[in-house]
Amino acid sequence: MTILLLVRHGRTAANAAGILAGRTPGVRLDATGWEQARAAGRRLAGVTLAAQVSSPLERCLETARALREGRGDASDPEVIVDEALSEVDYGAWSGRSLADLAGEELWRTVQAHPSAARFPGGESMVAMAQRAVSAIRARQDRIADENGAEAVWVAVSHGDIIKAVLADALGLHLDQFQRLVVHPASVSAVRYTPARPYVLTLNSSSGPIRDLLPAEARPGEDAAVGGGAGSAT
Template sequence: MSTLLLLRHGLTELTGPVLAGRTPGVHLDERGREQADRVAERLAGIALDAIVSSPLVRCQETAQAVAAGRGLEIHSDERFIECGYGEWTGRKLAELAKEPLWQVVQAHPSAAVFPGGEALASVQHRAVRAVRDWNERLGEKATYLVCSHGDVIKAIVADAMGIHLDQFQRVTADPASVTIIRYTPIRPFLLKLNETGNIALPEQGSADKDGGENITGSDAAVGGGAGTT
């Protein structure tokens, strides 16, 4: 049962007002560096088998804060890079909201293809494929972290939840937030979403704590279970 921690990068000077996309050289600003340090502290008690990152510098810097003192190298994986927003890259969100494509992105993202860029459906396909590959590469007992971008994380969560990509705008991934997904032989379990507070992992196989022994860890507790406290 591979456990994946999805970490969104910290704030940059462009985060919010501008669609940074794949703009090169966008570093964490002072707020983002503080966020990266804080999330590293929050994750300090979790043993990681690997740290993977989007190649963009804001993710690399966030991942480096988590990697410090762990003796782990950061593996760059292009499949976790930000969506290719094409001609939308670098433009203000207030301007983009007036474009006809904006409503498609909001209501039917599975049909959205950015001019000169990438389809959101392609983003989900490459990111989910990357997760499956890393799960297989690291093994079923691995716990690993991937530092990526908001829309990429939301797309992975939508797949894990078994919901259509058109519903992925219902998911939130704030800067420096942690989302945790455990992949079992039958189904993924979304353990935490957009977590910005204290982080602790439930024990593997604990999904059925009060309903008998759960051999595979794939079973959901009927009635909701007793939780992990």
């Protein structure tokens, strides 16, 4: 029931400087970030997309634009902005350096027990995960209904948002999501079926994405015992 390609935005100056940008306006891709995002678009060549969805923040909208440039496919659908895929509201933590934040008591909670973390003046990690996962699950159902069970779509979002969606797909408690790594402009892929989600790749930064997709046009819901035959290519 659809394959979701989760793309983290490309690098920003805040990323390079170790600043937690959060929802601070005006945080855009740097030159490296633009090239990362265009390269991710080239990796998506040959994959027909049913939808492209993005966080409303500038760095994600720019990444979505760069993906389209890299793909060079005039038939690509217009980008849909989804507020539910926006960055975590880090509240008073926004704009501060990660080095400084690492000295806060809350930092240890965020690392070891994120389900208990609420950012001062912002939202909790639980609320973030709930809104992001609910939005992804609802949209993948709509895309499957409108485009068929083999539809592929892209969501451009932020590191913690993508990690929360992947943790849900992997059946992990939110307290385990810090075990996942999602680099700028990386691609992670999840196939959703009525039985369960299947994580096809995580934090992928090289190689054609079509090579990671299932070989069969409409694979079954059961896991392939022994590992299966892999992709068609």
